[in-house]
Amino acid sequence: MSRDARPDHPIHELLVKRWSPYAFSDRPVADADLCALFEAARWAPSSYNEQPWTFILATQQDPGEFDRLASCLVEANQVWARKAPVLAISVAHMHFSRNGKPNTCAHHDVGLAVAQLTVEATARGLVVHQMAGIVPDMVRANYQLPEGCQPLTGIAIGYAGDAQKLPDSLQDRDTAERTRKPLADFVYGGLWGNTAWAISKT
Amino acid sequence: MSRDARPDHPIHELLVKRWSPYAFSDRPVADADLCALFEAARWAPSSYNEQPWTFILATQQDPGEFDRLASCLVEANQVWARKAPVLAISVAHMHFSRNGKPNTCAHHDVGLAVAQLTVEATARGLVVHQMAGIVPDMVRANYQLPEGCQPLTGIAIGYAGDAQKLPDSLQDRDTAERTRKPLADFVYGGLWGNTAWAISKT
Numbered sequence: 001m002s003r004d005a006r007p008d009h010p011i012h013e014l015l016v017k018r019w020s021p022y023a024f025s026d027r028p029v030a031d032a033d034l035c036a037l038f039e040a041a042r043w044a045p046s047s048y049n050e051q052p053w054t055f056i057l058a059t060q061q062d063p064g065e066f067d068r069l070a071s072c073l074v075e076a077n078q079v080w081a082r083k084a085p086v087l088a089i090s091v092a093h094m095h096f097s098r099n100g101k102p103n104t105c106a107h108h109d110v111g112l113a114v115a116q117l118t119v120e121a122t123a124r125g126l127v128v129h130q131m132a133g134i135v136p137d138m139v140r141a142n143y144q145l146p147e148g149c150q151p152l153t154g155i156a157i158g159y160a161g162d163a164q165k166l167p168d169s170l171q172d173r174d175t176a177e178r179t180r181k182p183l184a185d186f187v188y189g190g191l192w193g194n195t196a197w198a199i200s201k202t
Numbered sequence: 203m204s205r206d207a208r209p210d211h212p213i214h215e216l217l218v219k220r221w222s223p224y225a226f227s228d229r230p231v232a233d234a235d236l237c238a239l240f241e242a243a244r245w246a247p248s249s250y251n252e253q254p255w256t257f258i259l260a261t262q263q264d265p266g267e268f269d270r271l272a273s274c275l276v277e278a279n280q281v282w283a284r285k286a287p288v289l290a291i292s293v294a295h296m297h298f299s300r301n302g303k304p305n306t307c308a309h310h311d312v313g314l315a316v317a318q319l320t321v322e323a324t325a326r327g328l329v330v331h332q333m334a335g336i337v338p339d340m341v342r343a344n345y346q347l348p349e350g351c352q353p354l355t356g357i358a359i360g361y362a363g364d365a366q367k368l369p370d371s372l373q374d375r376d377t378a379e380r381t382r383k384p385l386a387d388f389v390y391g392g393l394w395g396n397t398a399w400a401i402s403k404t
Contacts, residue, residue: 010238014214014216014321018247035211035401039209043207045320049381049382056391065391106309108310108316115313119214120214132250143394189259191346192258198236199237199259201233202237
């Protein structure tokens, strides 16, 4: 069954094909692909070009390090994410390096970088499943994060696997219909709650 | 002069071509293109599929509304961004609609959505320049934002223009070399500050 998005307006294939599976194949990810994924993140725009992101990366090839990283995920995510060949944690730097002032766009800009990583992954036939469910204190403890660095998300990377092999509850989530709010509900113009003219007339 | 990224590892053309110009052409953006851009944002992933984003949109076709939106940008951004045919403000919803709890990924997920919008823009020959420099209180006042909604960024959308027509200081910024930290500085493995093996050996 296709997991493609079903857009109301045509969008680029790389965005249509992107989805977040729970089932991963055990096929490993080549180092060259991993480099390209983080290279894609690297070229994201950011406020004052601060690039307020660090990623902690672990692959199944190093079981000890993989376990250290996987243990930073909430239990419910460990169930499926431990099968992914690659895991990462995104970390936001909450202050500008040039003057120490708070960077109010830090989280946002990490999001920009991870989205670019995900586009590159899709282009390479890989899938990415991001998780809000991490244990920030575990990340801090396991990796001795410096002050001002905030663990933000977990990221599972690999090739899509067989949803049939998942526990039932996850199988349902992996095959449920993909839904989104209509454009009219979140693109406003003039007044809050008023759909923008360019959207409502098209 | 090419404004392409100069990646150390090959990445998709849509990411290589993305950049944030200060100079915009006065060519308008078709409504169908605008719909596709926000459609691309719409299909971004988000924590619990909350889609914690709203966009306020204004085009030059409605000068009153365009001015209302442009006046929400800091002065330094108004100088160049008022030439763009389309402006938008991203707004983050800071609580989950299903239970009212704080959404710690709200900013991050807005970033994911805007990055997808930007990919779609690049695919359509458009450029996007995001701005941290907005006046949140002005956004709140001009658009009567409900509680829990946080104005996050300004977004200029259009076709790249002639940098020669910019004031000198912006001309320099529009033609300066594009730089990023090396991968080794932000993809760690094992210990904080230690470049991940997959990156360092490749």
